[in-house]
Amino acid sequence: MNQPTKTDERIANMSFASVYPHYLTKVEKKGRTREDLHAVISWLTGYDEAAISHHINQKSNFRMFFDQASLNPNAHLITGVICGYRVESIENPLSQKVRYLDKLVDELAKGKALEKLCGSLRL
Template sequence: MKNTKIFAMPFASVYPLYVQKVEKKGRTKEEVDEIIYWLTGYDEATLQRQLENNVDFETFFEQAPQMNSNARLIKGVICGYRVEEIEDKLMQQIRWLDKLADELAKGKKMEKILRK
């Protein structure tokens, strides 16, 4: 799974796609933000700053205040790969976020998505 192009992709260009995906299924931007906050430790102000600064995925995850220790509980298949088996740390973090957005779009309850 060597797709380093995604590492350089601006997070701000993908964020609206997460929002669009979940809104089509009746979920909200606020819920997307909630899963990002949970996973990365960003809050509203720091997430907004990252979006305004147009940081790439690599920088977004490098500067994350605190990756959630329960992120390792995220399991399943995304883009044909089992997220728990992805060896590249950054790619796994990106796919964790993808998986959380998928679960949100599929109507899972927030408490399950956030592994509570």
Template structure:
């Protein structure tokens, strides 16, 4: 199986698209940051550092302090793929983040997005 190109793509390249998607639906950059930090364990400074360094998605998740233990509760479809069925661990983490941003843009309550 070939390596997916998104693994080498800079997180900083996709992050503005996450923010734009959320802001179009009346959500904020701070909320995108909150769901991203919830999933990865980064604090605000760590997230900014990852963006400033231009790290790839692979580096971004490899250096993440800790994937949230409730990440496995993230279920649903992103880009026609069930996130809970993704076999590659890195791709699944990327899809988890995509799903969280989708839920944010769809107006879901933050408590539900963060699986509280």
């Protein structure tokens, strides 16, 4: 098993609550809503509104956030480049999950329809 890099550790210890406002701003600037953002978070993690709020209020780091999630079995179908890395090639499982979320938020902000975004990943 590969050892986590400094970047992997930094990502794991980053709080979801500190990144969430950036996700929200990104999608809202492109005319999307908080509900749209929560729909993709829910699709990926299985979290409902209460669970998302809980992780924000508790300032859960990404390790806790994804340890408690029920990752969608079709998450592996998320592909593409995010932050200069090909999502499907990221070796650290937690870093890959965080990048899956980043990729979904990016696609949402680019205007991709929820039905098409999550539907193409086989809801």
